Amino acid sequence: MRREELGAYLESLLEVARYKDYCPNGLQVEGRDEVRKLVCGVTASQDLLEAAAARGADAILVHHGWFWRGEDGRVTGIRRRRLGTLLAHDISLFGYHLPLDGHGELGNNAQLALRMGWTVDGRFADQDIAFLGRPAEPLAAADLAAALSRTLGRPAQLVGDGRRRVRRLAWCSGGAQGYFEQAIAQGADMFVSGEISEQTYHLARESGVPYVAAGHHATERYGVQALAEHLAARFGLDCEYVELDNPV
Known part of the structure; x- marks a missing residue:
């Protein structure tokens, strides 16, 4: 084309x-x-x-x-x-960038939810980039972090109370730790993003809401793959995803 x-x-x-x-x-x-x-x-x-x-x-x-x-x-x-x-x-x-985070079907956050079996119930934060929803069934934060580690193929870093039962979940791929307070205000039992900052640890401890840093690269691999698959199916393009691992 x-x-x-x-x-x-x-x-x-x-x-x-x-x-x-x-x-x-x-x-x-x-x-x-x-x-x-x-x-x-x-x-x-x-x-x-x-x-x-x-x-x-x-x-x-x-x-x-x-x-x-x-x-x-x-x-x-x-x-x-x-x-x-x-x-x-x-x-x-x-x-x-942001368009591939926010797309409701092919975006990074939608695709992460699809792979994790999370249900999307709403959006929040700047330009509705962050997602709200729930896991397939309530489970401890530590168990959810372990499931992320298995799915993404890299250790997910959990800070805060790993025993907290997660019924309402918030997530935003990449470097979205700045949305953590907004996630807490939305009633989330846990927030998942790609990166973590020094102050994130204290906010998780003091709020009682655990935070998981699952990797900036790892949480943003799936949107571009889904988009490529869409283009291949619609236009017959020869599309190939190249994975270049990044531990961040």
Whole structure:
């Protein structure tokens, strides 16, 4: 399909216009006009770019793209190498940040719930990015953290009361520890995100609401995979997800 056609479809599907984000969403670097081979990954790192070039990709689709607000805009060092790789191989880069967190079916939070068997009951926080719901059955926070570890294939860090019974659950993939107080205010028995900050420990202890840091990368692998599968089924694109493990 044409590059412009792919970009227009993704903009509509992911409702890009409704989000105020920290980076541009959509086409970030322009490559060849025709897209047949699409490589997908979590972050547009040098390793992913080289993997895409080796696979003969026409375009790359990621959650964490480039040109973040407040970054140094000069094209030197790492930025020069990354951009040079795309331009040398005429590969387009598409990035979708908050739109790929918030999508109700293909997004990171929806896909995490699907894999964990959680029911979604509502949204909260900035731009309704964070999700509210419940596990398949009430269980102790420590058991829920263990289930996350098994599903994501990496240890989930639990702070707070692991014995607390979790009936109402809040979650937001990535670096969403700043929503913890809002989750508590929503009546959550537990909050799950990707990262943890120093103050998160104290808030979990003092509020009685346990917090689980399950990994920024680990909680944000599934949205881009679901999106790639959707594109492959709808347009017949050759889509390949490349997993480049990140312990954070």
